[in-house]
Amino acid sequence: MKNILVIDDEQITRSLIEISLKVAGYNIHVANSANEGLELFKNIEFALVIVDILMPNKTGVDLIPELLEIKKIPIIAISGGRRKAFNSDFILDSARESGATIGLKKPVSPNLLIQSVQKLLA
């Protein structure tokens, strides 16, 4: 069973992703901050990482290059699609520029997430 790491400071998003991907047959590890995620990433063999961009202390844009420096694996960046501040497309573009393989808007549809993970791990 492949290991997937989910890094997001929002508990509800972590839980939704965890449930969706467990049903699809993946082994899920969760972290509620960039630093906690980084520690898990150093100690466990992961096939894919899902990273929230808007996290306090360290953003996904800062975290992704650090993860890729340790190991080159597929990374899915996720970000709030309903933010008033800026179109989240811009934020996901920044994530892709920092090394994310794809970007998905929150709330992430379980079907789209499973399809994306399956495609990246095929």
Place this chain on the structure above:
Amino acid sequence: MKHYYKKMRKLILIVEDEPISAALLEKNLTANGFDVFCIADGAEVLNWVTKNQPDLILMDIKLPNFDGITLCQKIRTFSVVPVFLITSCIHERDKLKGLNSGADDYICKPYSQDEVLARIKAMFRRLNRFSDESLTIAGFRLNKDAFQAFYKNQLLDLTRSEFRILAMLLSKENKVYSRSMLVEVLHDEDAETLERAVDGHIKNIRKKVQQVSADKNVIKTIYGIGYKIVVE
């Protein structure tokens, strides 16, 4: 009706052209019960502030079209809304320039979301300490949203600083406030002249009250200590 709504949730304007910083601030403040609006272009700020009267503004100094300091100076010509400037500049000279432009606080990058939240909460606590809008004491009535003070139901033509000092004096019956305590509410004035300025502001308040009621001296000087409101 707008004021009733604003009492429920404070409205914070974020002026920041860097999308991830703006979105992170928005996420943090929204999660902590604030209404938030974000503007990336300095040219849109004055119009928006005039129309929407935010309770606080968080503003990056480096912006397209207008810099934060110029904007802060312009906002101060028509509003007393607290303004926090955000910048990567760490020189004291830059901080003083920002504070002298009328800003109430200064946040240096990199900042933590917890720090920003704590500073905002502290500012609202400080404002609430001396600006209960329904306060009626010793013949005075204050409207903090409009920065208006009434004595015997007649509007006093007070400056912003005079209003803040009067509000502080009225916040607790019979309490004697030292000059240094009153200086605390004049946070946007030049620090060196603050204590001397307090005496001038008190003199002006007395004069303006006496225009309504000639024989009244509502602010008593407590020699060597400060001032208190006279409650009959």
